Amino acid sequence: MPLSTADRSVVEPVIRRLSALRPLSSEARALLEYALLEGLQRAGSGEDLIAEGDPVDAVRVLLSGWLGRYKMLEDGRRQIVNFIFPGESCDAHAYLLSEMDHSIVALTPAVYAEIKRARFESLLANNPTLSEAFWCETLLSSAIQREWAINLGRRVALERVAHLFCEILERLRPVGMVDGNSCLMPVTQMDLADATGLSVVHLNRTLQELRAAGLVVLRERTLTIPDLDALKNAALYSPSYLRLYRTTEAVR
Amino acid sequence: MPLSTADRSVVEPVIRRLSALRPLSSEARALLEYALLEGLQRAGSGEDLIAEGDPVDAVRVLLSGWLGRYKMLEDGRRQIVNFIFPGESCDAHAYLLSEMDHSIVALTPAVYAEIKRARFESLLANNPTLSEAFWCETLLSSAIQREWAINLGRRVALERVAHLFCEILERLRPVGMVDGNSCLMPVTQMDLADATGLSVVHLNRTLQELRAAGLVVLRERTLTIPDLDALKNAALYSPSYLRLYRTTEAVR
DNA sequence: CAATTTGAGTAACCTATGCAAAGGCGCGCT
DNA sequence: AGCGCGCCTTTGCATAGGTTACTCAAATTG
Numbered sequence: 001m002p003l004s005t006a007d008r009s010v011v012e013p014v015i016r017r018l019s020a021l022r023p024l025s026s027e028a029r030a031l032l033e034y035a036l037l038e039g040l041q042r043a044g045s046g047e048d049l050i051a052e053g054d055p056v057d058a059v060r061v062l063l064s065g066w067l068g069r070y071k072m073l074e075d076g077r078r079q080i081v082n083f084i085f086p087g088e089s090c091d092a093h094a095y096l097l098s099e100m101d102h103s104i105v106a107l108t109p110a111v112y113a114e115i116k117r118a119r120f121e122s123l124l125a126n127n128p129t130l131s132e133a134f135w136c137e138t139l140l141s142s143a144i145q146r147e148w149a150i151n152l153g154r155r156v157a158l159e160r161v162a163h164l165f166c167e168i169l170e171r172l173r174p175v176g177m178v179d180g181n182s183c184l185m186p187v188t189q190m191d192l193a194d195a196t197g198l199s200v201v202h203l204n205r206t207l208q209e210l211r212a213a214g215l216v217v218l219r220e221r222t223l224t225i226p227d228l229d230a231l232k233n234a235a236l237y238s239p240s241y242l243r244l245y246r247t248t249e250a251v252r
Numbered sequence: 253m254p255l256s257t258a259d260r261s262v263v264e265p266v267i268r269r270l271s272a273l274r275p276l277s278s279e280a281r282a283l284l285e286y287a288l289l290e291g292l293q294r295a296g297s298g299e300d301l302i303a304e305g306d307p308v309d310a311v312r313v314l315l316s317g318w319l320g321r322y323k324m325l326e327d328g329r330r331q332i333v334n335f336i337f338p339g340e341s342c343d344a345h346a347y348l349l350s351e352m353d354h355s356i357v358a359l360t361p362a363v364y365a366e367i368k369r370a371r372f373e374s375l376l377a378n379n380p381t382l383s384e385a386f387w388c389e390t391l392l393s394s395a396i397q398r399e400w401a402i403n404l405g406r407r408v409a410l411e412r413v414a415h416l417f418c419e420i421l422e423r424l425r426p427v428g429m430v431d432g433n434s435c436l437m438p439v440t441q442m443d444l445a446d447a448t449g450l451s452v453v454h455l456n457r458t459l460q461e462l463r464a465a466g467l468v469v470l471r472e473r474t475l476t477i478p479d480l481d482a483l484k485n486a487a488l489y490s491p492s493y494l495r496l497y498r499t500t501e502a503v504r
Numbered sequence: 505c506a507a508t509t510t511g512a513g514t515a516a517c518c519t520a521t522g523c524a525a526a527g528g529c530g531c532g533c534t
Numbered sequence: 535a536g537c538g539c540g541c542c543t544t545t546g547c548a549t550a551g552g553t554t555a556c557t558c559a560a561a562t563t564g
Contacts, residue, residue, distance in 0.1 A: 052492060071402045073488045079402035096388050101395045101493040136348050142390075143353045145397045150323045150331035152404035153449030157521070188541065197405030199522050204543060236325045240304060241353040409551070440511065454551050456513060509562070519552075529542080534535105 010063045010111060011036045013087030013175040020174055021140075022133035032130060035123055036061060036113040043106040049090065051103040059120045060090040065110030066186060070194065071102045080195040082145060083107075083168070087175040092120075092134045108186040143241045144171075152197045155236065157206045160196045162235035165216060165223060170242050185223040210234075262315045262363060263288045265339030265427040272426055273392075274385035284382060287375055288313060288365040295358040301342065303355040311372045312342040317362030318438060322446065323354045332447040334397060335359075335420070339427040344372075344386045360438040395493045396423075404449045407488065409458045412448045414487035417468060417475060422494050437475040462486075 011033050018024060018032070040063075043049055049060055049067065067084035081102065084090060090104055095117045115123070124131035147167070151160050168185075172178045193203040210216045215231050217224040225231050263285050270276060270284070292315075295301055301312060301319065319336035333354065336342060342356055347369050367375070376383035399419070403412050420437075424430045445455040462468045467483050469476040477483050 069398070071398060073402070073406060074490070075488070077406040079405040081398045081401040093387065093391060096384065097391055097395070099492070099495075102398055132348065135345065138394075139345060139349055139390075142394045142397060143349070145394060145401065146321070146323060146333045146354055148401050149333040149397065149404060150325070152401060153331040154325060154329040189543095190541080200542090201523075201544090202521055205521090208543085236327070238326075240351070243351075441513095442511085451552050452512095453514090453553080457551085460513080505564100507563080509560100511560080512558085514557080515555090517553085520549100521551090522549075523547085525545090527542105527544085529540105531539090531541105533537085533539105 008033065008037065010040070011113070013063065014061055014089075014113075016175055017087035018130070018133040018137070021136040022129050024130060024133065025127075028127045028130045031123060031127070035115050035119060036063075038119075039114040039116075041112055041114050043110045043112065045106055045109050047106045049104045049106065049110075049112070050100055052100050054100045055098070056091060056095040056100060057117055059092055059095075059115045059117070060104075061113045061115070062086055062088055062090065063111045063113060065106060065108040065112075067110060067112075068105050068107045068187075068191065068195070069102055070105060078194045079197065080191065082141065082148065083171075083195065085168075085171050085175065086177065088141070089134065089137060092138050107191055147241045157196070157198055157202060158209055159235050160198070161192070161203065161206050161210060162215065162231050163237055164192070164196055165225065166228070166232050166235050166237045167242070168223075169225065169228070170239070181225040181228050183223055185218060185221055260285065260289065262292070263365070265315065266313055266341075266365075268427055269339035270382070270385040270389070273388040274381050276382060276385065277379075280379045280382045283375060283379065287367050287371060288315075290371075291366040291368075293364055293366050295362045295364065297358055297361050299358050301356045301358065301362075301364070302352055304352050306352045307350070308343060308347040308352060309369055311344055311347075311367045311369070312356075313365045313367070314338055314340055314342065315363045315365060317358060317360040317364075319362060319364075320357050320359045320439075320443065320447070321354055322357060330446045331449065332443065334393065334400065335423075335447065337420075337423050337427065338429065340393070341386065341389060344390050359443055399493045409448070409450055409454060410461055411487050412450070413444070413455065413458050413462060414467065414483050415489055416444070416448055417477065418480070418484050418487050418489045419494070420475075421477065421480070422491070433477040433480050435475055437470060437473055 014036060015024070015029055015033065019029070024032075043065075050056070052071065062084050064086050067090065068080045069082040069084060070078055070080045072078045084104070091100075094100065124134065144167070151163050155163060169178055169181065169183060172183050177183055189203055189207070190200050193200045196203060198206065207216075207218065211218065213234070214226060215234055217226065266288060267276070267281055267285065271281070276284075295317075302308070304323065314336050316338050319342065320332045321334045321336060321342075322330055322332045324330045336356070343352075346352065376386065396419070403415050407415060421430055421433065421435060424435050429435055441455050441459070442452050445452045448455060450458065459468075459470065463470065465486070466478060467486055469478065
């Protein structure tokens, strides 16, 4: 459903994120901003933005809320393979392939911009730097994807959840959604379980354990990390896969 | 170490794979072939081609042998996050980011081509279609990465191993390395364990179970699948993430 | 050809994680 | 206010999978 009232500031996270990857000219920013505002959409919690098997005809860029990229097995088992946070785009170049290999769901109410493929391509054609920024985003999300593989395959429950929390904090920070070491945690334990490859019950147990160890405070949909280094330690967290953000930012 | 004797046919898998993704002009093929033959290299089994933290200055394209993309935790736990098969490239655009977030090891003796970044970029600049083919490859490998996430997070041991075997067969087929439903399986059980997130012992148990069920025959480094549909069934295999190959091939 | 290494296969034991069931809390709806 | 429902939480129990340790065969080395 299109959005009637369009406050220009809704696109800010996108501009922030992309210009951290590549220095965007003010012209590029303006054109991008315009393209985004043109296609504003809302999704209710639980709604699929696009589903496995769908053809891809547009690029979606998230402005607010959390999305989940997920795949399902026939029997209903679900794995969230990545989160999508404000400022990130869903499938910047997915239209190069023939159809979606996974689905994207709104884990919270969400606002996003939909840019039609042709519109997007002409936008990039005139802005090589913008184009490169979008490609970097895609590569970054692959790097995150790889980190999730080792998280799922080799870390034990406590490490997995701790690692996920570290990552969320680090990914939310550059778009200004972290206050100190606190952020909103608007998703259900079921969602967290599906992201960490655990059962809801075991996720809950692990959460208790993290709380008991004083590593996380989680209440009223707010996550607070009293001692981030301690949590990173417990998570066997190595920032190299996200350092890619900052290094390129420094190059700016 | 550079390779002295260079038989032109070594690059065939690369040409085959890329032209399955996008129709390459004979000029593009020739230029690519030339660039590949220029930078032939060998790696011994167990040797790292590039390691986490290294800057990326070149693109590597595998011609023969198997590579493994992996990440390690401080305490030595290793996760192979993807395999790389002949004809596939390691990190076609990785140089857009600042450093490697993972390592790549030769799981068997391997022959590959190394193309310096500048050389690669000028090659692509003159061949938009070739460039698109390489991008498709990158996107395809992300799709595989996502499938690995659900494999590690939601499938049980038997399904995981079965799924891996199905995938290997389907990825080896387009480069002509599958004979009927048989292929070479040159890696150790340890490697398979690290790819499926299991311990070696449990991987071995699972292999026994697959054998006992008549789903796989594995001996003398050769994998044979008597009934591929049955194995896919046991694996809860859904081809949508690899169908991306064929559909785009059909478009050709 | 002995010495060594590497990989596959087993077994015993133990623990991390899954599963089923049930209760409590908070929130929106009527 | 009262109801229903989604979400969180807890408990008890079952089991998949990890760990350690050992054997055996085959490949590699000297």
